[in-house]
Amino acid sequence: MLKIIPISAFKDNYIWALHDRQHTVVVDPGDAEPVLAWLDAHQSSLAAILCTHHHNDHTGGICELAQVYNVPVYGPRNEIIPCLSHAVSEGDSVEIAELNLSLKVLDISGHTGGHIAYLISGSTVLAGSVFCGDTLFGCGCGRLFEGTAKQLHHSLQRLAQLPDDTRVYCAHEYTEANIRFALACEPVNAQLKQRQVDARALRAKGQPTLPSTISLEKSTNPFLRCTEKEIISTLHKRGLTDNSELAVFTALREWKNHF
Ligand code: ZN
Numbered sequence: 001m002l003k004i005i006p007i008s009a010f011k012d013n014y015i016w017a018l019h020d021r022q023h024t025v026v027v028d029p030g031d032a033e034p035v036l037a038w039l040d041a042h043q044s045s046l047a048a049i050l051c052t053h054h055h056n057d058h059t060g061g062i063c064e065l066a067q068v069y070n071v072p073v074y075g076p077r078n079e080i081i082p083c084l085s086h087a088v089s090e091g092d093s094v095e096i097a098e099l100n101l102s103l104k105v106l107d108i109s110g111h112t113g114g115h116i117a118y119l120i121s122g123s124t125v126l127a128g129s130v131f132c133g134d135t136l137f138g139c140g141c142g143r144l145f146e147g148t149a150k151q152l153h154h155s156l157q158r159l160a161q162l163p164d165d166t167r168v169y170c171a172h173e174y175t176e177a178n179i180r181f182a183l184a185c186e187p188v189n190a191q192l193k194q195r196q197v198d199a200r201a202l203r204a205k206g207q208p209t210l211p212s213t214i215s216l217e218k219s220t221n222p223f224l225r226c227t228e229k230e231i232i233s234t235l236h237k238r239g240l241t242d243n244s245e246l247a248v249f250t251a252l253r254e255w256k257n258h259f
Pocket residue numbers: 053055111134
């Protein structure tokens with residue numbers, strides 16, 4: 001039985017592990033130590049490493065893991081990733097024979113210049129799971145480090161166009177803080193209020209708020225709701241005069257930086 005489980009790293013990173021007990025693939029191992037400990041505890045062997053972007057909290061453990069297990073390392077063609085063996089970009093597929101898994105690569109730049117996502121495709125029970133790194137977060141999105149607001153907006157729109165039941169596996173537990181910001185943008189969204197209740201309950205039990213779904217993000221994540229009246233009116237009160245979707249998105253991203 002194939003499963004996806006989170007391995008916690010640093011303060012709030014998740015290293016997602018796809019496994020059938022015998023074989024495991026990890027996404028964005030910023031630290032090797034918790035991955036090695038998990039593999040050891042579960043008597044599983046590493047089959048491949050997937051990387052979404054070059055930031056150290058996503059790449060710091062790659063070389064050590066690749067050396068211990070001698071496995072392929074997939075990562076974005078347009079970034080410098082340590083110990084990369086397979087550079088991939090939009091349109092490429094990653095085949096993991098050990099798990100009989102196929103993942104499609106999507107270009108989703110903005111947080112970094114070459115950021116990619118991996119979408120599990122085919123007929124496996126895990127099909128429709130997307131690993132989107134630091135681009136789309138639970139109720140939020142990544143900061144703009146290298147790309148433009150236009151690029152990040154476009155990338156988020158691409159993810160939003162995935163089927164509603166697509167499961168969103170992002171790389172950080174930021175959901176509760178993001179919900180507080182979302183409520184400042186849109187105080188009367190009932191689904192958003194419910195999401196806050198649900199997220200608090202999960203965190204109180206020490207559980208992740210992830211994966212979320214594209215459907216939940218579309219109904220609660222302000223960065224996917226730039227045409228909503230209430231959000232536009234909140235931004236008008238803060239001085240925004242341009243109603244275009246990109247202007248609203250840019251203003252939200254800017255406000256969130258110092259919220
Ligand atoms: Zn990052």
